[in-house]
Amino acid sequence: MKSEKIKGDGFTHLYFPLANLGKNASIFADREKGILAEKYKPVMMSIIGKQLALNTYYANDLIATANTRITMALLKTFDQLKINFKVNLEDITDAERNTAMDLAMGEIIRTKREFLESIKRQDIPGIQTSVNRFISESISRHRLDAFSDHYDRIKAYLDMANSVITSQENYVATAAAIKRVIDSEQRIFNLPSDHIGETVEHVVKTTQLSLLLAGELEAFSEADCRTLSIIALGHDGGKALVPESIIYKKGRLTQLENDIMKSHVLLSFVLASNNQENLDIESFSMALHHVKENKDLPQSYGIARGTHTSFYDYLTPDAQARLNELYHGTKKYYRVIGIADTFEAITADRVYKRASSIGKALEIMVAGNKKHKLFYQPYLDVFIRFILNRYLPKNMAFKLSDDIMDAHFKDITGADRQGFQSSHQGVVVATGHTLDTKVSCIIYRTATMTVERKLFLPPALLLQDIFFQ
Template identity: 25%
Template sequence: MIKKIGIAQLRVGMYVHDFNCDWMEHPFMRNRLLISSDDEIRKVIDAGIRELYIDTDRGLDANAPTAEEVRTDIERELHRIATQQPAAPVRVSVAEEIERAAQVKNQAHQLVRNVMADARLGKAVELDQVEPVVESITASILRNPGALTGLLRIKNKDDYTFLHSVSVCTLLVAFCRSLGMSAEDTRQAGLGGLLHDTGKALVPDHILNKPGRLTDEEFDIIRRHPRDGYEILLKTPGVGPVPLDITLHHHERMDGSGYPDKLPGEAISTFAQMAAIVDVYDAITADRCYHKGMPAAEALRKMHEWSKFHFHPQQVQAFIRCVGIYPAGTLVLLESGRLAVVIEPHETNLLAPKVRAFFSTKSNTYIKPLDLDLSKPLGMGGGDRILSHESPEKWRVEPMKFFGLAA
């Protein structure tokens, strides 16, 4: 049986099933292992891990809730979050925005490549080239946030570092917009998101793209990138305090376990807290050469779980409302037995987004794509509901092929 325990309950002889953290944050070569010494327990504590899952069939038991009980509680809480506040309205459909969004994605991707290349050569970032790209991203988000965020779910493993920066910028802009922040604050946050990983330009490629877990020494090198990026941006004329702060502090955690400064929650700015949420969300949903990304809906559930210690709980809730319980591009199973890809959250009901059905699980065949507004009854473009989010690999389908088609 899988159970969730607090770190104080961890004992030698327990079998760790899941460290319950961003996979990059724990210090072990394997995600599952039998705890064989007090030194290993100390390593887990030093990594800032506060809760984890154990397999009682493979090691010692503990008085703790089961994984199923924890999941039920999280689902109940997410449903509560989803009904608290409506999503921001969209101005155009995904189909109308998708072509422009694709152009913005490509433009931003190339810009980040150039920024990284210049940083490796010791050149300052040219802010006059970065700002127009942030403006283009913001304009796309204002028209329809689901189009660009959905497209950015698709990342080539070789281009992850560059597209991750584009994703963080895009999600931060959407996050700021959903919170009603000013245009200038949103612009500054967007600049910080696009430039937050500039310091990775100084990380050797063999470490950045290593197809396996990093050694302690390699982790130390990776952890230099926030300060390296900060130092690079300090040489950039006109860069503001918000991009500098986001770059330096996007790996800080509310319980003080982050880096580079181990800041406690009250010392971390709102923008850096927001960037930390967005950064981890995008990282854990992306496929890497050494790690399979989790579905976006599942990632939000993990972010909510981790917010007990690592993130600001109210901000995580706000981010969930921003992207929706089922973010754009999510594969879902409908009560009718159809698979559908989420097109965009509904403006008043995050539990009933707009989806495009394209596959029948009953006949195991593709069907003619059909757009549904799940907030409406049968006969008015709805009449179905989501049972669960699904893994594309499970059904051997590619939902993003149907994302952004003309209705």
């Protein structure tokens, strides 16, 4: 493994491809004690205290944000997980970052103004009709078969929200933004004219998941679900005004790019509020779905005060006053959408990553909540129980994966192992309500239907090869 100097964004980085080391290799002579191997010691010691150049992930789990200082503990984590990372050779100060962000926001606000001015009155009916058709087709195309018994109820809310966003004067700008996203993704990904891209697909799936979760919560009435469906369907409209070079970047974002990406929540509010004129709970809530329970986290941002990245100062005085009045009422909406949005994002293919399994997604969300307080725990508990009951129902049959064999049938090896996997199957007897509660299962020989063993398996293990639609 050799570090590489690379140019990017006007300054020089060092790139450390630790994934090239191999599973059993290490930059440490003794990782537990923090003793570096002699061949890596000079370069690794030289970057202690320097800044990460990019947000750094393992699978879909954020390990450290850009500008985090390199420590020995962080190097241990990178080495253990074999994570590639980039380091700034020169520090980026807070003042430099803030100046760059102010310039970027000035450009985004100019783009917003030009976009709103470009919407011609005579073009609005055509825009609304086109977007309504695309969303309707997406609703049908991305029907969640695993939840077919809920489909009629969910579709009714989706159709209503689609009608509202594509017919009411309040949402003309949101509809135009969705049209721009559809057109952009058709061009960028060379899609057929009747296909939508990943953004609208994400929005439709997130809305369905939000409504499924809300249906399990006593706090949501039918009227609340109607409101929720409008908020969820419009929550990413602001992405239409974020530069395409950032939205569709195939690699990880720099800190500045990540900050600019966050501005889509402000833009979603501006569009849905008709440039801060219609100050209702729907438009405000569209800009809050990234607010975390621990607002101090770098992942927490929105138009509310007190978040790590807040766009509150970009609101007009009237909008600030109205948000202060309505904020408490927005919580149940953005808490539900935040969970649904995260789950869908982790389990979906993107230009910069592969989809994670349902099991991995739940593990990431549960671990993240224990460590950082990302989500509202009562809602997350209900969501996990709902997903487990749906994807691990009683009497569900499953194949014996290599991981199950490694954990519970170590004595069976070679050709005997392959034969055992072919001739045996598992069945779920009872599913728990949490990710920590093991699933009761039986293992039986398929030819004779003879039960040979009872097992208690972690839900995530059974869900590791099951993917969300």
